[in-house]
Amino acid sequence: MNNHVPDLLSLSENEKEYWVHKILDVDLRIKTHYSELYRLARISQPGYCLEIGTDTGISACLMALASAQTHQPGVYSIDSDIGEGMIRYPHRKNQGGNRWHVLGTNILLCGLQEQIVLIVDDSLRAYRWFSVPIRLLLIDGNHDYQHASQDIANYGKWLVSGGYIVCHDYNEDGVARAVQEQIVPYYSDIIYHKDCHPSYIVARKP
Numbered sequence: 001m002n003n004h005v006p007d008l009l010s011l012s013e014n015e016k017e018y019w020v021h022k023i024l025d026v027d028l029r030i031k032t033h034y035s036e037l038y039r040l041a042r043i044s045q046p047g048y049c050l051e052i053g054t055d056t057g058i059s060a061c062l063m064a065l066a067s068a069q070t071h072q073p074g075v076y077s078i079d080s081d082i083g084e085g086m087i088r089y090p091h092r093k094n095q096g097g098n099r100w101h102v103l104g105t106n107i108l109l110c111g112l113q114e115q116i117v118l119i120v121d122d123s124l125r126a127y128r129w130f131s132v133p134i135r136l137l138l139i140d141g142n143h144d145y146q147h148a149s150q151d152i153a154n155y156g157k158w159l160v161s162g163g164y165i166v167c168h169d170y171n172e173d174g175v176a177r178a179v180q181e182q183i184v185p186y187y188s189d190i191i192y193h194k195d196c197h198p199s200y201i202v203a204r205k206p
């Protein structure tokens with residue numbers, strides 16, 4: 001553990017932004033999908049956050065940070081391949097390890113180990129035992145139609161009324177079709193963010 005890393009939860013918004021940038025390599029002013037996630041995790045209804053697709057834990061850490069700051073329940077994050085895959089972002093500072101190493105380092109440096117529960121399983125299997133009220137659901141696992149569609153349906157049913165669903169990579173055909181079928185008819189306040197990377201949508205459960 002790096003002794004120079006402060007307790008993120010005790011920092012002002014400006015200081016926190018600096019440290020989130022330094023640790024997770026995320027600039028919340030530029031990476032708008034991350035700042036939106038962080039904002040939604042702070043304002044949304046009581047309940048947990050759930051992420052499908054943990055990867056190196058950046059979104060999980062941001063949602064967990066928001067949860068801790070607002071004294072709300074923390075984050076469940078599901079990934080089928082946490083240990084094996086090498087990280088695919090050579091431009092990022094914390095390159096060079098496998099995902100498990102980077103993920104663990106991110107969570108520990110942020111001091112969020114008590115706010116995040118990691119579930120290593122395929123999302124299409126894990127939903128069978130999942131029964132937790134969710135206030136913010138991030139769909140960001142396998143982006144093919146079958147997975148996106150079933151992830152939205154299987155986990156969306158645990159969203160509390162007024163809770164938010166976020167789907168990343170809306171510009172991928174499978175995600176776009178899943179959103180049209182599983183979100184547009186059933187959710188309200190749908191906002192499309194198409195011209196950013198990654199593209200994403202946000203919607204609210206009535």
Ligand SMILES: C[S@@+](CC[C@H](N)C(=O)[O-])C[C@H]1O[C@@H](n2cnc3c(N)ncnc32)[C@H](O)[C@@H]1O
Nearest residue numbers: 053054055058059079080081122123140141142
């Ligand atoms: C785009 S990355 C997620 C990025 C992460 N949500 C973030 O914002 O930092 C997609 C992740 O989904 C995972 N994944 C792919 N298929 C999956 C499945 N069927 N079940 C669970 N996770 C899956 C991959 O292993 C990968 O880590």
